[in-house]
Structures are given as C-alpha cells and as structure tokens.
Amino acid sequence: MATIEQSMDLEVPIRAAYDQWTQFEEFPEFMDGVEEVRQLDDKRLHWVADFGGSRHEWDAEITEQSPEERVAWRNTDGTDNAGVVTFHKLADAKTRVMVQMDWVPEGIKEKIGDKLGAADRRVKGDLERFKELVESRGQESGGWRGEVPRDA
Numbered sequence: 001m002a003t004i005e006q007s008m009d010l011e012v013p014i015r016a017a018y019d020q021w022t023q024f025e026e027f028p029e030f031m032d033g034v035e036e037v038r039q040l041d042d043k044r045l046h047w048v049a050d051f052g053g054s055r056h057e058w059d060a061e062i063t064e065q066s067p068e069e070r071v072a073w074r075n076t077d078g079t080d081n082a083g084v085v086t087f088h089k090l091a092d093a094k095t096r097v098m099v100q101m102d103w104v105p106e107g108i109k110e111k112i113g114d115k116l117g118a119a120d121r122r123v124k125g126d127l128e129r130f131k132e133l134v135e136s137r138g139q140e141s142g143g144w145r146g147e148v149p150r151d152a
Helices: 014-021 024-029 107-115 118-137
Strands: 002-010 034-039 044-051 054-066 070-075 081-091 094-103
Touching: 002 118, 014 081, 014 094, 014 118, 024 034, 094 118, 107 118
Parallel strands: none
Antiparallel strands: 002 094, 034 044, 044 054, 054 070, 070 081, 081 094
16 A cells, blocks of 8 residues: 655635635546546545546545545545545635545556655645645635534
8 A cells, every 4th residue: 555645835715725625526627637526426426537548437435524624535446545635724824735645556557656656746746736726716616515424
C-alpha cells in the first residue's frame, strides 16, 4: 500500500474551500487524468479516469463528511484506495487543505510511477489547480452542507 500526504494553503475562507471541494462533479476541472465524477447520491460517486494510458472506472463511498472539517472516502470496487481531505482555518480568508490517501498501485506502470513519486506529484498538482480554481472564482460554485456520520 502506498501513502500520499499533501497540503496547500488557499487564500479563501474555509467555507469557500470546503464548499467547492464538495462539488465532486467539477473534479475533472482540476484533477489530472480524471475524466468524469458522477455523484450517484449523498454518499456514492462513480469515477472515470485515465492514468498512464490506462482507463479506470470505480465507485467510491463517502464514509464521513463534516462541513468545513473533513471528507473521507473509500473505494467500493476497482483500484483499492481510501483517504481523507481535511480543512483547517488559518485566518478569516486563509485555509489549509490537507489530503491523506492510501492506495494500492496496480500493474508495473503504477508500481514504477509510485516508486518515482508520480502519485505525490499528481496530488500536489491537483491541489495547485484547485487553489487556482477557487481563488480565481472569488467564491465557490456551490456546496453541500450535509453530514455523513462515521460508522462506529
């Protein structure tokens, strides 16, 4: 299992950062290789992505969601991964977004890419593009303020 940990400071209020992150269907605008994210209901997402020339599709479940604090997930099929994105208020208009993710590289390309740090660089680039997206808009494009309690 591989682990990715990246963070990025955004010059926006925590509400704007969190609300924009909950717009899952807009992930292809800033996530490299992600072609589509379709929200099936409050807890389930279907992903389509191309990594290293290989197309992947999988479903994921939101396992915990708390406004302006965290969104956690795990895959329910496809490539094994799970993680959490947390939001930290640094000032009224400054927020740190942290991504922690565990995943299992599949195939030789992904295993070599992992050893070379490709996944870490991809997530860092995704966070940089997310920062640019949310800061350039001046406000979030929407938001879901509901909660998904963590299973005991």
